[in-house]
Amino acid sequence: MERALKKYFPIFVLPTLIAFIIAFVVPFLLGVYLSFTEFTTITDARWVGFDNYRRAFATSNFVDALIFTAKFAIVSVVTINVFAFLLALLLTRGFKGSNIFRTIFFMPNLIGGIVLGYIWQLIINGVLARFGVTLTFSATYGFWGLVILMNWQMIGYMMVIYIAGIQNISDSIFEAAMIDGASPIRVIRSITLPLVMPAITISLFLTISNSFKMFDQNLALTAGAPMNQTAMLALDIYNTFYSRVGFEGVGQAKAVMFFLLVACIAIPQLILTRKGEVEN
């Protein structure tokens, strides 16, 4: 059986492999190639070397967006994971109606980013109108608007992951802790947290990469107003691509740097948190 599997392995893997090559590998390599060219459409490209990378830093937009994104990512990764973990603790207590709450908290995750962005724009502008201003008044409003929006959307998802992690912990460990007289806080710190490390790994990975890659919500909520001060990296790349003639390659170069950056942050994070995982 095993030999037969080995023998036909290439054939079984072939459809997925071809799909993967067409949908991921080819566009990725093409994208990297285009970042070294000047092009209007992807079939007409002229090699310009590292010129696009130089021009990406000719204006401060990219660095500004990077700083804004980093701030946003730090704040939202912390808040999302803290709130999601607390909710998960609460909803694994076995209260009546826990399932209904889990469903409700998860639901925002099913709504598209653009829709959420416009809904929250209406809500936040409605509140700010009482003070005679709008979301565009200051980058701080836009920043916290984005944090609230991201929290609202991601908490439910992360909560489900944490709930799965907590439910995996065997009840006998908790019982033993209770008999030994451990306080609830001690139980969380010494038992729950170490044992849900796999869930923390995946949740951190998802929130970090999603915070860095956020685009739809940013576009719908603030679109960078005022004066690109709330533009995150993905939005800046999009703007670079379309708002200047001949800057397509620069946008592409920014996208490649963006990819390297996200990879450089996400991979060490995965390795680090993996190390903290213990066997259940």
Add this chain to the structure above:
Amino acid sequence: MKLRKSLLVTMILAMGISVTGCSSGSDSGGSSGGSSGGSTSSSGDSSSSSQQASTSSGSVYFLNFKPEIAQVYEEIAKIYEQETGVKVKVVTAASGEYESTLRAEITKSAPPTIFQINGPVGYQSWKDYTLDISGTGLYDTLTDKELAVTDAGGVYGIPYAIEGYGIIYNDAIMQDYFALPSKTSGISSTDEINNFVTLKEVVEDMQANKDELGIQGVFASTSLAEGDQWRWQTHLLNIPLAYEFDENTAYESTILAGLASDTIDFKYADNFKNIFDLYINNSATAPTMLGSKTTNDSMAEFALGRVAMVQNGNWAWGQINDVDGNIVKSDDIKYFPIYTGMAGEENQGLAIGTENYLAINSKASVEDQQLSIDFLEWLFGSTTGKDFVTNELGFIAPFNTFTDAEKPNDPLAKEVLAWMEAGTNSVDWAFASFPSEEYKNQVGGSLLMYAQGQMSWEQVVEMTKSAWADEVALKK
């Protein structure tokens, strides 16, 4: 062993077929909403045209720029196919997405054969794709040959609609104001408003009497939401800059002068401030709240009679007319030129020009190129086509095939024509020479900050000048 190899080959073949199936399927789907008409209409009316359709494989693919008239183009495509048997596929790009849609569509195996460029600047990014159409009937019938986009003797873009913008006003409210006992200005007719001083006097007095007039403010909201700033960072900014470029006598047009300017003096910044302040201080909306207002909001305010004036162009007629509960009568819709306090502006007219140029895809097959030219010549030359252009599309078409009787009859287009014939000096659309979209967005952003009280006017002026120099430098 043999079995394995043949299995492998079959799998690869199967994959290949399904992949090509996908790519051709997605073409007919189009990337945006309006594509269905052209591709689905072929089955219904083929009785008379099946012969022709089967012999000629070519077709026309028109990538439309204006979503508000997408349905009319679908209709035109149907009629044209009935008359000639040539299939016209119309795809409409979503508002503000034309460039991205065009980029995506033009790399496909069946690219658009007719697309649109926005003038000399747009031509720079698409010059590898535009065909020289100097020998066509379309160019021959162009009333003013200078309107076309030309490069080294070739003609690459032909304008198809002349447009004009100014301050649209609701004459009913103006007449109410002139009859008002509490008015303090000495003006009693709109004819007397022919410069900034009188305009300001009337507007400020109207604002003071807004409750008596039953309006929320004189001007509709100065929409400064992201993506809705074009009326200010493009159209309004054009007025002072067109005057500035006009003084550069080394070039025959303001657009060429603008394109040749590495820096701008922004000499008439104060004039720009005059009108912008008038807009935001006498408006239905407080200046700090403008960041959430869109063009649609402004046009709705005007259509519902809540404001007396709004800056926009004749394309806005559809928008005004389509608002539910619209109470503005078409006879009451008139234009003021945008007065900014320039010397001699009593003779200034509307800002008239075009940024809609049709281009033919030079990389399409020769057959499709010819069919596309035929289609355009039919649209702007035949009786049926001209009827659509005038009455359905509402274009003021700059071709001599149109007689005086074949001019559009929507109130704003009629007003534009009246202003053109009145002998006033129209302001050029010099904004075609603005260095980039990014430039306009930066100016728009600073106008928002100014309206919100976070930037001084000096900073706005500085920004408008330095951003111009920076953006021009980036292009080089």
